Amino acid sequence: MIVVMRNGATLEQIEHVIERLRESGYREQVSTGEERTVIGVIGSGIAPDLGEKLEMLPGVESTHRISKPYKLASRDFKPVNTVVQIGDLAIGSDEFVVMAGPCSVESREQVLQTARAAKAAGARVLRGGAYKPRTSPYSFQGLGEEGLQYLADAREKTGLPIITEVLDTADVALVAQYTDILQLGTRNMQNFALLRAMGQVNKPVMLKRGMSATIEEWLMAAEYILHAGNSQVILCERGIRTFETAARNTLDLSAIPIVKRLSHLPVVADPSHGTGKWYLVPPMAMAAAAVGADGLLIEVHPDPDAALSDGPQSLNLDNFAAMMSDLRRVTDAVGRSLGQLASASGGGR
């Protein structure tokens, strides 16, 4: 951190800053110029709010952070890509991993039918919500543990690993028993109790970006999980809130190469929530592949207009299969592998 003193700051003021730095365990490097004095702060682990505090001291003009506030999540700390392994699946490798399934788990049959069709089209992970964060208390809130059982049943029958969301610290242990990947949703990105709980689970966690979180805040949320002991974090860009209302959110695809530069963690895109409209999902999915994402999260439903939640953004089975076929040409073009097509009947164990 650099502390810039005002033009005309007194020696006393400069010394007061130095004193405060030393009290907090830092050392200083003072550079006295013609116009003003600049103080470099030396020490490992600059507190995230040190700058704000120093700016309150008399004579201080401004402070400038040089290092990032996150450490474990940064590429400086770990230059090589993290690859999250789930069975034979490697997220963050050359594989381009598509996770597909219904927004909400509604019935055993619905999940199984979707899982089979998704797998046949090339999906590698089955997604589905058993605990649903809904804006309205009057909306369907999910089947709870019953939904988890349907997901586990579909995994049994298709071999697809599953990903599902957890909403409350009280449910973490139960959800972790069933799922292969725990999903932490956009509205909980700064639910710090839940982030800490995720750090103590021995399963991969997919951390969705908060709908109005900066990339730095997103990586700080990942830092909570990493710091609490879980290194298997997958990031998911799912659209940010902007002034534009033509789509539900603005899927921020530039976040993907930015995150890849700043962090070693894998990052996937969710064009279903990111746009809110099924007809925007295929073009944005292809764009996400072209921009360098490690995979996709896609809502698929056998009968979207009867879905209990988020039907408007779900692809039906045919549209999903068509999208996967187009997508394969793009993943080939950027040197990523979408995997072999499974036969619809295969995969049972």
Next chain:
Amino acid sequence: MIVVMRNGATLEQIEHVIERLRESGYREQVSTGEERTVIGVIGSGIAPDLGEKLEMLPGVESTHRISKPYKLASRDFKPVNTVVQIGDLAIGSDEFVVMAGPCSVESREQVLQTARAAKAAGARVLRGGAYKPRTSPYSFQGLGEEGLQYLADAREKTGLPIITEVLDTADVALVAQYTDILQLGTRNMQNFALLRAMGQVNKPVMLKRGMSATIEEWLMAAEYILHAGNSQVILCERGIRTFETAARNTLDLSAIPIVKRLSHLPVVADPSHGTGKWYLVPPMAMAAAAVGADGLLIEVHPDPDAALSDGPQSLNLDNFAAMMSDLRRVTDAVGRSLGQLASASGGGR
């Protein structure tokens, strides 16, 4: 809700829409015009996502919601203002209630000193955080139950009721034992598990607006609490996230008269978090009083530049007293009462 069919929609398509409406328990009112057919949806409790679903049906051009998605929180439902009573304090009445105290509880002495000074200057409620939501896992996370005890101790000595934040469903019971008002913070506004838990507590809840929540989403969050059985909800505008970075957030004062029109719930403003800079707190506090807020939440610290969190936005004791004196002229001008000045020594029980 109004369903507008496309110009040229077939009779079959119109009948399909009607069929779906009836299946879902609604009745229809069809109006056939020269250019297009419009279908009115009749029934109590239009589901929040009905419009999105109907828009997926063939032949549907658009849907238009007429009624609000919240009910218990709406002024239509309850035309008279809700007044939240805490002892002799009435939030939402003609009183203008200032809640003041440190961002974080740091020590018994710090809390008590602040409480006494705040009370002397006219504050009616003591605020202070024992569980702190911090962007970084490396920042001070609060004293936990020890902090609650210091707050309770200061209440004992000054007579000021207290308000403090709860972060996790696991802590609700404990925090509710100590506090007079439970605070639900901006990052948890859509933590639906926590909202439901708040609905089961027999204490007032202050619900902060999510930093990127629309007013409608904020009222829907209040609806969760009301629907779960707790009618003592106080809203708090605390700044929204915009493109402007000169202040930490943009305190949206227009939200206050808008909420007053839409809802019967009391609403206060938090200019400390809303601006992030102590020198903006007094002018924005006065503006909040002028615009019709029912009170304020203000960070006050005996020594802001040593504060363990959010020092830069805290007023010191002298600045707080000066602000209260200016504020009184504005509350008088708009016909609200800031209450009698207590003597610093008074109020012990």
Next chain:
Amino acid sequence: MIVVMRNGATLEQIEHVIERLRESGYREQVSTGEERTVIGVIGSGIAPDLGEKLEMLPGVESTHRISKPYKLASRDFKPVNTVVQIGDLAIGSDEFVVMAGPCSVESREQVLQTARAAKAAGARVLRGGAYKPRTSPYSFQGLGEEGLQYLADAREKTGLPIITEVLDTADVALVAQYTDILQLGTRNMQNFALLRAMGQVNKPVMLKRGMSATIEEWLMAAEYILHAGNSQVILCERGIRTFETAARNTLDLSAIPIVKRLSHLPVVADPSHGTGKWYLVPPMAMAAAAVGADGLLIEVHPDPDAALSDGPQSLNLDNFAAMMSDLRRVTDAVGRSLGQLASASGGGR
């Protein structure tokens, strides 16, 4: 400006930076620390994009601007408040100046009726648009010079100075002939040709904030006018674009104390455009007075529901008079003068 070199930057890289600085006419002050080297850039008039350019050089970690990119608009340059004088009116002084009138000039009678009523209620300047920026080519575009004549006629009859908008460099000379204050609208805040033209006019200019302009960009736009030779600039906060749609824009009242701190220029608020709803205008007008604005711009129309533009945000004559009466209590509370009430018949010259 401070240039921070990467940890491990080579001597050659450091020298390359210094060379580039000298080529561009700056001097350097190098500070070599244990971990990294920091270079201070010395020289008057740091180019606004110098930082971006230096960040492209090899070995550079980051750059940090210390001085503001604007000069003439800054309070550092001119510590005392600028007061814009129009006849006996002093904008930026202790007077709180209300400018009122219709969005669009529609007829001689409409303008005159509004001007008389506005003056009677305490307005000091008559506003009205003759050239209208309209989102749609199918909307009423203003009466042009005919409208300017009606405004001038109303000034003749009431003594109120007038303010009106100019949209194109081609119209500046004509508009300046008629008006007392030239208004530059939100959509033209970065119309640099028009800004430069405003700098060459010998009349005060009211510069509205762009609806998505940062405060810094707004002051840079003022700098264009000041730099081109016109020092009589009044700033006007008129609402910014955010994700919230309950009001047309989010009136950013915190911008007012921020601008007052950064700049010596007077600043007024426009709650009519800032909210887009007439019933939000009085509370936001009072809040603007409480927060420290130097005045207001208010839309008033004798028959808002027949207005050719922006009726929904216009007060009728009775509502305006009622608002002025409430406002006077707030301006008194903050030590500003709303001026003496004129009699409705008075003021002719």
Next chain:
Amino acid sequence: MIVVMRNGATLEQIEHVIERLRESGYREQVSTGEERTVIGVIGSGIAPDLGEKLEMLPGVESTHRISKPYKLASRDFKPVNTVVQIGDLAIGSDEFVVMAGPCSVESREQVLQTARAAKAAGARVLRGGAYKPRTSPYSFQGLGEEGLQYLADAREKTGLPIITEVLDTADVALVAQYTDILQLGTRNMQNFALLRAMGQVNKPVMLKRGMSATIEEWLMAAEYILHAGNSQVILCERGIRTFETAARNTLDLSAIPIVKRLSHLPVVADPSHGTGKWYLVPPMAMAAAAVGADGLLIEVHPDPDAALSDGPQSLNLDNFAAMMSDLRRVTDAVGRSLGQLASASGGGR
């Protein structure tokens, strides 16, 4: 448009609405339901602000627009894609058209060198700014007509058509003499005088999206040009302003399939301004091709770190050539043609 009357609106209020509609030249279609009355407004060319006006009438609950406020720009009006032809170049066809060149024209040699290299790598149009919109009055403002001559000279020598920006109505005739495509920049998207002037030019116009313009406002701006008589409009998405600061803007790629659905006009993307960082340009360029854009606008400079403007977002000649090679695989994957590679020496006429 649908007008929804309040539950309990009187017959008189309903008749008043009908009367106002008829006065304004519309007819009505009244539908009286059990709960409320709904009035359909019939007539061609519903005024953009009719809804706002009707909402002011007593007894009106809300109004709902059914048709789009733009007409000539809509796909309803013209279902087939517009193809803008410039010599043998067809923008909006199966060709994927890359326009490349420096942000600012700096010298004859710089433009020519860039043009030759860009052409060799596959660019089909040469871009370059002679009139520069700069945030600061102290920044380089462009070479003016001298710059136009250098561009024309490069066209002469390479055969590449040129695109350049115009900032003021006063310059339109001059710029149109030199250029093949006129560019209207983001800050002027709602400069209505300039839009009208663009409508009277017999050259294609590239209309950049305003950095905080909704898609609807963008199409309304296009409507101004179309309505004034020029049907050769190309849209350009160039990034919107959001809360995220990691990139300069957020390139909104979802806008491209949305615009394609709403309008028949071709649309290209500008990842250079849209991200502000050269290393984000290639991935976002590929994403734009994958999402369905008709082309790209790319900043290329022989020596970006010496550029007089926007160096940080410019590719150097080698990076541009490498990007084009990667891009070709993506355009092939989505069935678009990037054109034949020219030899560096060819193309003179």
